[in-house]
C-alpha cells in the first residue's frame with residue numbers, strides 16, 4: 001500500500017494538465033521521446049482491481065488501482081505499445097543470459113488482495129500476460145487487518161461524530177467530507193507510529209468508534225494460500241512484501257531482516273519455489289536506504305522494487321536492481337493519464 005494526500009488548491013492547474021494529457025493521448029504526442037527509450041523497463045504497480053464506488057464498498061478506496069474495465073483497457077494499451085515480460089525474464093537479463101525485448105514492461109501487484117485472483121487474473125489470462133504479486137504473508141489466509149482497511153471500515157460504519165486520537169487530540173466531523181479527512185489523518189498518524197504501538201491503536205479503533213467488525217471480514221479481502229498456489233500454476237509469479245507491512249526505516253535493522261527473510265521463507269514453504277523478488281512497503285524515498293537494501297540483497301533476493309515514480313532505463317536497473325522504480329496506478333487515472341505515467345516524460349515530473 002502507498003498513499004499520498006492530494007494537494008488542495010491545484011484544481012485549475014490539474015484540469016489544464018488533464019486537457020493537455022488528453023490532447024497528447026489523442027494525437028500520440030504522449031509517446032514523444034519513446035524512440036530513445038526502447039531500452040527501458042517499465043514496471044506498473046497495482047494493488048486492487050475493483051469498483052471503489054460500488055454500493056457497499058467499505059474498505060480503503062485509495063488502494064483500488066482500477067476497475068476491471070479500466071484494467072482491461074490498460075492491458076490493451078500494454079499489448080499495443082509494450083512487450084510484457086515476467087520476473088524470470090528480468091532475472092535472466094540481469095544475469096546476462098538473455099536480452100530484454102524493447103519497451104519491456106512488468107506488471108506487479110502489492111499486498112495480496114483477493115480481487116487479484118477474482119478480477120485481475122482472468123483479464124491477465126485473456127491477454128496471456130504474466131504478472132508478479134508481492135505478498136504480505138501474515139495477511140494471507142488470516143483475519144489480520146491492514147490499518148488502512150480497518151480505518152476505512154470503521155469510519156464507513158461509525159455513527160459517532162468524533163474520535164480521540166492517540167496523541168489526545170479530539171477530531172470532530174459533521175459531514176462525509178470531514179469524516180474522510182479525519183480518516184486520512186488517522187491513517188497518516190498510523191504510518192508514523194512504531195509497529196507495536198500501531199497494532200495497539202488498530203485494535204482499539206473499532207471500540208473507539210463503536211463499530212463491531214464481522215469476524216473474517218479482513219480474511220475475505222485477501223487471497224488464501226490455495227488461491228496463491230492456483231495462480232502460481234497459471235503462470236503468476238510471487239515476491240515478498242514483508243510479513244506485517246511495517247515501513248522498514250521505522251523498525252530496527254534486526255526486525256527488517258526478520259520481516260524480509262520471514263516473508264520470503266514463508267512463501268517458499270507454501271509454493272515450493274525460490275522467492276527472488278521483494279517490494280518495499282510504502283516504497284518512497286524515506287522508506288528504504290542502503291542498509292535495508294543490503295539486508296534484502298543478503299537474504300537472497302535478486303530484484304527489489306520501490307514506488308519511486310516512472311519507468312527506468314535498462315542501465316539504471318542494472319546499476320541497482322535493489323531500488324527499481326514502479327508506476328503507481330490509481331483508479332482516478334484516466335487511460336490518457338495512464339499512458340502519460342508510462343511515458344518517458346513522466347521521469348521529468350518533480351517527484
Ligand SMILES: [Zn+2]
Pocket residue numbers: 001002110111241245281282
Ligand atoms: Zn503494500
